Amino acid sequence: MAEVMGNTGSVAGHVGQMLSTHPMAGKGADAKLLRCIEACLDCSSTCVSCADACLSEKEVQKLVACIRLNQDCANICDVTAKVLTRQSMPDADVVRSIVQACLTACRKCAAECSKHASMMEHCRVCAEACNACAKACEGVLAAA
């Protein structure tokens, strides 16, 4: 992952660097945690973008459920990234419950976006980001 994370200026790069410089950090940031933070940040911005792209489609009326799930998923991934990024005295129950909500939102949004994936490329990409985030949430929940 080093070459991915290195001096590319990617979101992933600084998150990894930051976690490793935290006064509470152990030998290194947990790989599953880091992957989940990255996936949440990616999924959140992808969902903001998909909601917005759907809004500009001619048949926007047929995409209301998709826009709605995009918005919820964007908001929930956003806060999950923040909760997971903080390393100072985390509460295990709070962490687990928000990751569980994130997993639920990502699965539902992926399922909805997948319905339109063959017609709209933004929904295909968004389903991919949601599925990746759901998988990363499962990784964190399994390890917790």
Added chain:
Amino acid sequence: MAEVMGNTGSVAGHVGQMLSTHPMAGKGADAKLLRCIEACLDCSSTCVSCADACLSEKEVQKLVACIRLNQDCANICDVTAKVLTRQSMPDADVVRSIVQACLTACRKCAAECSKHASMMEHCRVCAEACNACAKACEGVLAAA
């Protein structure tokens, strides 16, 4: 202030008005839902304020767990208010999972703030807001 706030005297006034004007709205906004949205908005801004007040206390080192829970609770209440406010094609599983996460965060933050309530008035008020929000979340979960 009356003219700013409308005839309820609270920020919640506009939320209630808005819910009742939604094209999908039934005879009227559900009272438990409205109470929960109000409580989430109140708890979120109270937690932002409590984290900030703790940060200015002389013995801030002893308040790290409190600040941390305030931040998580603020973020989670914020997104819960947004998810509950939206009335267009909600997904019941997503709604339930975020309200569950909100309930968990509010209970934990209330418990932590209560420890310092006799020493710091901001923690006493914040525990009150968290407890009220936890109760409102229970109301929504019981009805769902």
Added chain:
Amino acid sequence: MAEVMGNTGSVAGHVGQMLSTHPMAGKGADAKLLRCIEACLDCSSTCVSCADACLSEKEVQKLVACIRLNQDCANICDVTAKVLTRQSMPDADVVRSIVQACLTACRKCAAECSKHASMMEHCRVCAEACNACAKACEGVLAAA
């Protein structure tokens, strides 16, 4: 203001209480600041609701500009409320620039919502909330 703020559980109530219990607080929270925080919180949740209500309207295609401005205004009011709520060592330039952005967003969103106010009650209420917030931002900028 006591009866407005008292035991109604309104957002406004706890924000005022919290500001007055902050270790850095002077004799009392500044009235213009408090009014602006309240107006930002109200406007943010009203805009979330208006975007969502527009999305459920039959002629949603004609409301894309309105939804877009609702979303931007909701996000910007939200962060403005947070920045203004924090009392620990504020940076005057940061405060001023975000309140300026909030004023701009509120004016634009009010203007757009006003175009549909006679047809859709949610747009009428939202324009009202945006105008109130713009006025409160002007109050803070004039005092800064």
Added chain:
Amino acid sequence: MAEVMGNTGSVAGHVGQMLSTHPMAGKGADAKLLRCIEACLDCSSTCVSCADACLSEKEVQKLVACIRLNQDCANICDVTAKVLTRQSMPDADVVRSIVQACLTACRKCAAECSKHASMMEHCRVCAEACNACAKACEGVLAAA
């Protein structure tokens, strides 16, 4: 991870893909816009992490101004990324005013973090992220 990230190896990969699939997109996403969205997302999560790392430092009392600016900068970068990501009928004045606020916050936060950069690696990395974001904001403002 290559398949998740696309051919840039960064979270930014999906943002770029999404912008290019938007129904309103021209020949391709504007490079300055994309760079600014990426920089805002990176800076926002880096600031969340820096505030949290500062909170766990022994001499947290000396870091209150830094934590405060980290929080404001995180919130403002977050909303700026959202506003810039949306491509449906943007309002040029709203865009310009939030990018201006973001530039102000990034410059101030970079200056504060730089003071502690030799002592705390997380502040050094955060100053770097803030400076990169400030530069990207300047790029967008110059092009607007």
